Amino acid sequence: MTTDFDAYLSSQRDKHLNELQEFLRFPSISTLSEHASDVLQCAEHLATLARQVGFEHIQLLQTPKHPVLYADWLHAEGKPTVLVYGHYDVQPVDPLRLWETPPFEPTIRDGKIYARGSSDDKGQVFMHLKSFEALLQTTGTLPVNVKLCIEGEEEIGSPHLPAVLEQHKDLFAADVLVISDTTILGPNRPSVCYGLRGLAALQVDVYGAKGDLHSGLYGGAIQNPLHAMVELLASLHDDNGVVQVNGFYDNVQEISAQEREAFAKLAPDDSALAQSLGVTELFGETGYTTLEREWVRPTLELNGVYGGFQGEGTKTVIPSSAHAKITCRLVPNQDPADIQQKIKKHLQEFAPPGVRVEVTLHDKGNPYVTPFDHPVIQLAATAYEQAYGVSAAFTRMGGSIPIVEAFANVLHLPAVLMGFGLDTENFHAPNEHFSLDNFDKGLRTLCYYWLGLDEAFHSQQA
Amino acid sequence: MTTDFDAYLSSQRDKHLNELQEFLRFPSISTLSEHASDVLQCAEHLATLARQVGFEHIQLLQTPKHPVLYADWLHAEGKPTVLVYGHYDVQPVDPLRLWETPPFEPTIRDGKIYARGSSDDKGQVFMHLKSFEALLQTTGTLPVNVKLCIEGEEEIGSPHLPAVLEQHKDLFAADVLVISDTTILGPNRPSVCYGLRGLAALQVDVYGAKGDLHSGLYGGAIQNPLHAMVELLASLHDDNGVVQVNGFYDNVQEISAQEREAFAKLAPDDSALAQSLGVTELFGETGYTTLEREWVRPTLELNGVYGGFQGEGTKTVIPSSAHAKITCRLVPNQDPADIQQKIKKHLQEFAPPGVRVEVTLHDKGNPYVTPFDHPVIQLAATAYEQAYGVSAAFTRMGGSIPIVEAFANVLHLPAVLMGFGLDTENFHAPNEHFSLDNFDKGLRTLCYYWLGLDEAFHSQQA
Incomplete structure (x- = not known):
């Protein structure tokens, strides 16, 4: 026509x-x-x-x-x-x-x-x-x-x-x-x-000493904010990619058998997808297919992590702070504000000793x-x-x-x-x-x- | 005079x-x-x-x-x-x-x-x-x-x-x-x-997809290099600040009773030191005083960690790579080259699935x-x-x-x-x-x- x-x-x-x-x-x-x-x-x-x-x-x-x-x-x-x-x-x-x-x-x-x-x-x-x-x-x-x-x-x-x-x-x-x-x-x-999917965004700021310190003089004496931060961030997932924040999955609408079947027909070839993205293998929450993980399962992603020296070569410093940006992708019936609060609570509860952890709530969408x-x-x-x-x-x-x-x-x-x-x-x-x-x-x-x-x-x- | x-x-x-x-x-x-x-x-x-x-x-x-x-x-x-x-x-x-x-x-x-x-x-x-x-x-x-x-x-x-x-x-x-x-x-x-103390420096680079990806489309489908990195870096210490790299302490000359006694006389007031540095408390390897941790115990410090978005606000990205700079402070009789190899081995063995981990050896000193x-x-x-x-x-x-x-x-x-x-x-x-x-x-x-x-x-x- x-x-x-x-x-x-x-x-x-x-x-x-x-x-x-x-x-x-x-x-x-x-x-x-x-x-x-x-x-x-x-x-x-x-x-x-x-x-x-x-x-x-x-x-x-x-x-x-x-x-x-x-x-x-x-x-x-x-x-x-x-x-x-x-x-x-x-x-x-x-x-x-x-x-x-x-x-x-x-x-x-x-x-x-x-x-x-x-x-x-x-x-x-x-x-x-x-x-x-x-x-x-x-x-x-x-x-x-x-x-x-x-x-x-x-x-x-x-x-x-x-x-x-x-x-x-x-x-x-x-x-x-x-x-x-x-x-x-x-x-x-x-x-x-x-x-x-919906969205819930947060920022984490980890503060140690009031200024950057020499790692020779103070290395071993105080908590390094970068150590505290990687420990804290690592606590957010288990080895299988499952989010460890208490209550994170509470209100998640489980996928129906009908949807699961329909998605299976659309399923990408995992190895072809991995190859096209340039990764050695796909990875994510166990028990769900790639499409399910992308469409109907919530995620908690680090979008940025930074602190200390990033230049050429070496700098023997214990930085005074470390930072991370987090966004979650949410599914029905998760509530973005509720998820933000649960993550904030987790980050505060799991804060290692010797540092101060601040959590700022950013964007959210249902x-x-x-x-x-x-x-x-x-x-x-x-x-x-x-x-x-x-x-x-x-x-x-x-x-x-x-x-x-x-x-x-x-x-x-x-x-x-x-x-x-x-x-x-x-x-x-x-x-x-x-x-x-x-x-x-x-x-x-x-x-x-x-x-x-x-x-x-x-x-x-x- | x-x-x-x-x-x-x-x-x-x-x-x-x-x-x-x-x-x-x-x-x-x-x-x-x-x-x-x-x-x-x-x-x-x-x-x-x-x-x-x-x-x-x-x-x-x-x-x-x-x-x-x-x-x-x-x-x-x-x-x-x-x-x-x-x-x-x-x-x-x-x-x-x-x-x-x-x-x-x-x-x-x-x-x-x-x-x-x-x-x-x-x-x-x-x-x-x-x-x-x-x-x-x-x-x-x-x-x-x-x-x-x-x-x-x-x-x-x-x-x-x-x-x-x-x-x-x-x-x-x-x-x-x-x-x-x-x-x-x-x-x-x-x-x-x-x-x-001596020095051994390394850089870790964690690579995921060949380019940055949208966290909505791919969140949940692939390993996020930032997740892999924080997990990998968190594995370097236990909760008490003890380095977990296999063999790290093997050749460490233990402090003598005489030295321990002499150091005790010079010991700083921990709470005054914490206050002067602006930290809530001192922190480090259990079983050693602050001065001992600074002078006669080896350390493994993150000096810089970075990857993904660091700007103002939020960016819903899965970055293609993540990076960390590490330096160790070494004591007699640790060998810097040996320590570098042990850390490299640890980082490669503990590399999470779905990413490629590269370790570069930098400066060292006895x-x-x-x-x-x-x-x-x-x-x-x-x-x-x-x-x-x-x-x-x-x-x-x-x-x-x-x-x-x-x-x-x-x-x-x-x-x-x-x-x-x-x-x-x-x-x-x-x-x-x-x-x-x-x-x-x-x-x-x-x-x-x-x-x-x-x-x-x-x-x-x-």
């Missing part, structure tokens, strides 16, 4: 890729305060892009940190309203030396576009805009009403979006939430995601699951199949989009997670990239989805 | 302090390759200082890294020859933000001179030069022949000095080696050090002990008493001067460790400083020592 939007997207491809590169050039790293003005400029650029497509009532809703872009097109009288969520902020880029081309100088090679944010999530936000442009340019209208909610704080746990949604409930009111910030199973293996037989979910599978020519799978995802739960709580919307990324695309790592094949097919998937949505809602009501 | 050198030193004090500050301004950090030219400039400045005192045959003996300064004054016919060893290189200065005044802008306040190297060891090297200047200027001659051997690689384990000594055996031939790179027990508590009843040692106590007005103690030291063993092996010299530092002077840490009281009294101690040395040697032969 060829349609007007298909021909339009083909004719505009070069122009669209140029525009995408322009969008990717903004170093909109939300966690680093020195990039605050870059984040703002990126938001303003996004507003311009939305205006050019034909969106109206464009606003940058202010927060204490980075603004949320709102825009709408509300001329499809009697049709459902779609709320599109995405984020224009990106992860930090260190270690910079590992990037083959600079993270904010987008480069196309081998059918991929390389840049920080290309896959997570600017590339996918851009596709939404262009899918609406394609329909507007070829039909003069849209088959649904559309509202955009594109935030700049997703990579820091969306601290202010819940308040923004609460404050602007009516503005954001809609019938369905569509998010493209997830991956599909692989090249030409589309999948609709119906569940996400896990989220939606029934996969909901019509707006089923339509997603149909749209993927129309664009990709193969049937789509239903999956869950190991990552977190904390805001999904906030949308559910505040706006009471069914959420559809239609992603176009690949899990080999290095988001959060050097050399992030995005497949142009998924860029092309994804644009068409979105167009099919918008065109089918009114009917899907009628089928639900019937 | 007032002597000519005493009056001379008093009259020249301001000039000497200005000259010392000039010497301390060179950022001669031997471990950082970007400071190589600073190290060389510092060596050249030291040569100028020696020439001004009256030294001759001044040479910078080249090594693959930083040069060794040789100089002599050999006009005391029939008298013993002293070889003075010291070092003009210094430790790195990070974390820079903790310095109250910049490390290479020497500042005098509260009777102390603050600068990197003020105590370890440029200040003490400078005192040697000025002690000879005082005797030459007031008597026209020196009571002993003198050779200087001042190196630029002590802080990186003196990798090239043994070869330099071997190559220039005749040049460095002497009757006694005098080193001022140690501490005294406290303000106005002089002490002669008769033993030093422990050293000399009989405290040797006349050149006894003379040191006498000289201290003459300058300080109180009797001196005999101690051992927790730090390492690897080169002491090399001098013993190559030149077969008795070594005298006459230090003037205080263990509160923050060497290897921010705000390193040196007491001007010890500067003044130390200069006089050295003059008394040179004046008594010929007679001490005769008493030995008698």
Whole structure:
């Protein structure tokens, strides 16, 4: 089936890729305060892009940190309203030396576009805009009403979006939430995601002497904060990767036999996966398959550990402090605040003698699951199949989009997670990239989805 | 007793302090390759200082890294020859933000001179030069022949000095080696050090996936190198601070009852020491006092641990690698190379699954002990008493001067460790400083020592 939007997207491809590169050039790293003005400029650029497509009532809703872009097109009288969520902020880029081309100088090679944010999530936000442009340019209208909610704080746990949604409930009111910030199973293996893991983040700071000390003079006399820290951190898991924090697994919804069977069909080849990642073997909580560990089991991960000398050569020092950054991936029905408290308690109880342990609670986000037989979910599978020519799978995802739960709580919307990324695309790592094949097919998937949505809602009501 | 050198030193004090500050301004950090030219400039400045005192045959003996300064004054016919060893290189200065005044802008306040190297060891090297200047200027001659051997690689384990000594055996031939790179027990508590701990350094690198990974997508699926590292490092000690590396204590010479008794008399007040260091309590290997743990027991210390995200906020990453820097302090009769191999074996045997562990061997130095009843040692106590007005103690030291063993092996010299530092002077840490009281009294101690040395040697032969 060829349609007007298909021909339009083909004719505009070069122009669209140029525009995408322009969008990717903004170093909109939300966690680093020195990039605050870059984040703002990126938001303003996004507003311009939305205006050019034909969106109206464009606003940058202010927060204490980075603004949320709102825009709408509300001329499809009697049709459902779609709320599109995405984020224009990106992860930090260190270690910079590992990037083959600079993270904010987008480069196309081998059918991929390389840049920080290309896959997570600017590339996918851009596709939404262009899918609406394609329909507007070829039909003069849209088959649904559309509202955009594109935030700049997703990579820091969306601290202010819940308040923004609460404050602007009516503005954001809609019938369905569509998010493209997830991956599909692989090249030409589309999948609709119906569940996400939640997040709970903490920082641990271990303090010893009031200053760094000479390891010759004081070595043996006092507790070395690095020794205390590795002992403390090692106590968080057993040798089999099982989290040892008391009560950590208490509220975990065990996987159903049905899900286990469905996942088994999608199971990756463990040795091929290990090889592709460059590890000698996969590893994780005993008693669960790799996919189960990634999708339905909670984790407690160290994301950073640091203290003392890191330079060239040797420095015979006992540092005065040591630090670690921790994030957990949570599953229904774990409560992020409860998990943070349990970990804090563990870290304080297991603190070795001679040091002071401080625990700071950071971001948190709830896990989220939606029934996969909901019509707006089923339509997603149909749209993927129309664009990709193969049937789509239903999956869950190991990552977190904390805001999904906030949308559910505040706006009471069914959420559809239609992603176009690949899990080999290095988001959060050097050399992030995005497949142009998924860029092309994804644009068409979105167009099919918008065109089918009114009917899907009628089928639900019937 | 007032002597000519005493009056001379008093009259020249301001000039000497200005000259010392000039010497301390060179950022001669031997471990950082970007400071190589600073190290060389510092060596050249030291040569100028020696020439001004009256030294001759001044040479910078080249090594693959930083040069060794040789100089002599050999006009005391029939008298013993002293070889003075010291070092003009210094430790790195990070974390820079903790310095109250910049490390290479020497500042005098509260009777102390603050600068990197003020105590370890440029200040003490400078005192040697000025002690000879005082005797030459007031008597026209020196009571002993003198050779200087001042190196630029002590802080990186003196990798090239043994070869330099071997190559220039005749040049460095002497009757006694005098080193001022140690501490005294406290303000106005002089002490002669008769033993030093050795050193064995290693680096551990733990490698996981070939790149950083998103902790949502892969969390739970693979071994996190940070988890593997903290588990591995935690296995190096038990909860009581006892090293768990197989065979680590095998060759350790146990402390004698006599030594234990002598040390007990010098024992610090543990709670006062803890308070002065800012720790809640002291901590270390069970069964030994604080002084014993510092002087006669070996240690295995983590000096740096790092991997993953260290910035502001949160980054949900599984890093591709994790790293640790380790140094051991060794005692007779541990062999540094043997200890390095034992630790390497432990790290490889205890490597958790799913990661690759690489161990790199770095610096090493032998422990050293000399009989405290040797006349050149006894003379040191006498000289201290003459300058300080109180009797001196005999101690051992927790730090390492690897080169002491090399001098013993190559030149077969008795070594005298006459230090003037205080263990509160923050060497290897921010705000390193040196007491001007010890500067003044130390200069006089050295003059008394040179004046008594010929007679001490005769008493030995008698």
